[in-house]
Amino acid sequence: SDTFIAAVYEHAVILPRTAHKVSPDDALALMNKNMDVLERAIKEAAQQGAHIIVTPEDGIYGWVFTRETIYPYLEDIPDPEVNWIPCTDPTRFGRAPVQERLSCMARNNSIYVVANIGDKKPCNSSDPKCPSDGRYQYNTDVVFDSEGKLVARYHKYNLFRQETQFNYPREPEFVTFETPFGKFGIFTCFDILFREPAVVLVNELQVDTVLFPTAWMNVLPFLTAVEFHSAWAMGMGVNLLSANTHNTIMSMTGSGLFTPHGPSTYYYNSKTKEGRLLVAELSARPRLSPNYPPAVNWSSYATSIKNYSGENKTFPGAVRRDIFTFSELKHKAGNHTVCQKDLCCHLTYQMSNKSKDEVYVLGAFDGLHGSVIKYHWQICTLLKCKNTDLSTCGQPVETAQTKFDMFSLSGTFGTNYVFPEVLYSGVQLAPGEFEVLSDGRLQSKNGTSKPLLTVTLFGRCYEKDLPHPLRSFLYPHNKKRKQL
Numbered sequence: 001s002d003t004f005i006a007a008v009y010e011h012a013v014i015l016p017r018t019a020h021k022v023s024p025d026d027a028l029a030l031m032n033k034n035m036d037v038l039e040r041a042i043k044e045a046a047q048q049g050a051h052i053i054v055t056p057e058d059g060i061y062g063w064v065f066t067r068e069t070i071y072p073y074l075e076d077i078p079d080p081e082v083n084w085i086p087c088t089d090p091t092r093f094g095r096a097p098v099q100e101r102l103s104c105m106a107r108n109n110s111i112y113v114v115a116n117i118g119d120k121k122p123c124n125s126s127d128p129k130c131p132s133d134g135r136y137q138y139n140t141d142v143v144f145d146s147e148g149k150l151v152a153r154y155h156k157y158n159l160f161r162q163e164t165q166f167n168y169p170r171e172p173e174f175v176t177f178e179t180p181f182g183k184f185g186i187f188t189c190f191d192i193l194f195r196e197p198a199v200v201l202v203n204e205l206q207v208d209t210v211l212f213p214t215a216w217m218n219v220l221p222f223l224t225a226v227e228f229h230s231a232w233a234m235g236m237g238v239n240l241l242s243a244n245t246h247n248t249i250m251s252m253t254g255s256g257l258f259t260p261h262g263p264s265t266y267y268y269n270s271k272t273k274e275g276r277l278l279v280a281e282l283s284a285r286p287r288l289s290p291n292y293p294p295a296v297n298w299s300s301y302a303t304s305i306k307n308y309s310g311e312n313k314t315f316p317g318a319v320r321r322d323i324f325t326f327s328e329l330k331h332k333a334g335n336h337t338v339c340q341k342d343l344c345c346h347l348t349y350q351m352s353n354k355s356k357d358e359v360y361v362l363g364a365f366d367g368l369h370g371s372v373i374k375y376h377w378q379i380c381t382l383l384k385c386k387n388t389d390l391s392t393c394g395q396p397v398e399t400a401q402t403k404f405d406m407f408s409l410s411g412t413f414g415t416n417y418v419f420p421e422v423l424y425s426g427v428q429l430a431p432g433e434f435e436v437l438s439d440g441r442l443q444s445k446n447g448t449s450k451p452l453l454t455v456t457l458f459g460r461c462y463e464k465d466l467p468h469p470l471r472s473f474l475y476p477h478n479k480k481r482k483q484l
């Protein structure tokens with residue numbers, strides 16, 4: 001069929017009450033409490049006609065673990081090649097109550113169910129990389145089809161900071177599966193910032209829709225969940241079904257059904273403690289749709305024009321640890337250029353009202369981001385400073401009062417991987433209010449309906465990333481895959 005109905009559930013995970021190791025029965029009791037909530041969401045999604053539902057990373061037991069304390073929560077998850085329906089044959093691969101229950105939820109409600117659980121794989125001294133406790137532990141996504149069959153298993157490749165409870169898989173896995181409603185790929189959370197497996201799934205394996213369980217901590221100004229995930233779907237030209245964990249203390253909120261044209265529906269709520277189900281109808285094969293966005297040459301416009309207004313003063317400013325080059329937008333309207341290293345960013349803008357209480361800047365960043373894992377960003381951004389003191393430009397700010405009649409932002413990017421972001425006051429997206437031209441300009445269509453926080457072209461130069469320090473230490477002989 002041309003379309004399908006997709007659902008994501010932002011789940012407020014019930015966390016373990018103790019940091020100590022618990023028995024397998026206690027671990028299962030906690031996981032069952034979470035699965036009780038997920039089951040209600042799955043039933044509701046199925047009633048609304050959904051063909052597939054995505055639930056969040058860490059959604060069944062949380063994230064506060066050591067290798068040892070997570071062990072009772074893990075199950076051996078077989079390769080889907082084995083053709084297994086845990087609901088009808090629960091003991092075929094040993095004890096697997098979580099897989100059994102997820103499979104039954106899928107089967108009983110005739111819906112594909114996507115969940116994130118932990119996989120354990122015993123190893124021994126014949127494997128020189130085998131951890132000293134005799135097992136590998138993986139952060140794992142699983143997919144059960146509408147008959148309850150395990151059809152996909154994906155081990156998270158780009159672990160985030162303190163996920164010390166899990167191992168890095170030796171190689172990235174490129175997991176896809178076909179359905180009557182398109183080809184699907186899957187990866188998890190921090191993976192979205194890297195080439196493998198994310199870009200390979202889209203550009204080489206040509207998936208239509210990416211399934212994306214996440215536990216994403218929001219970071220303004222460029223990396224709040226809905227902002228970046230919506231931009232990634234647009235930049236890559238695929239559907240992205242993003243289910244975030246809901247935990248406001250950890251700044252985790254923001255889920256959505258994102259398409260190549262922008263968000264179909266999304267949710268961001270930092271006030272409530274409740275979860276939320278989102279359901280929407282999406283194109284099954286967006287690349288075949290007549291209005292699929294044309295390819296973009298991200299540097300075409302910016303390299304073709306002369307730098308605007310060379311006499312604007314620039315100043316350095318920190319966005320977290322990254323030092324940007326900024327230039328203040330002193331007037332109600334104008335043209336600006338700001339450059340850093342190989343990147344020049346151009347902006348034409350007109351504010352609806354120029355308030356004395358708010359300062360906006362144009363910023364450029366071209367360099368390595370990150371302290372342990374170092375990966376290369378090229379960023380052009382129009383952003384609101386926290387207050388009128390220029391030293392606050394780049395600090396998180398959630399509200400604004402200034403609307404724009406127009407903006408047009410472009411940059412001399414050295415990459416094809418540029419993700420267009422527009423964020424309004426209150427961390428709200430701007431569906432249908434902006435467009436990306438084939439020459440690389442990100443511009444408003446009819447001005448902004450709400451005050452503006454940021455307009456950003458977020459570029460990733462994957463080939464300039466430094467080798468991952470831990471992965472190179474563990475697996476020094478792994479070859480770099482040839483890039484397209």
Ligand SMILES: NC(=O)CCCC[C@@H]1SC[C@@H]2NC(=O)N[C@@H]21
Nearest residue numbers: 160189190215216217218219223
């Ligand atoms: N569970 C995860 O893998 C979390 C990862 C991503 C969070 C993103 S990565 C860069 C930003 N820094 C954060 O703390 N949150 C954002």
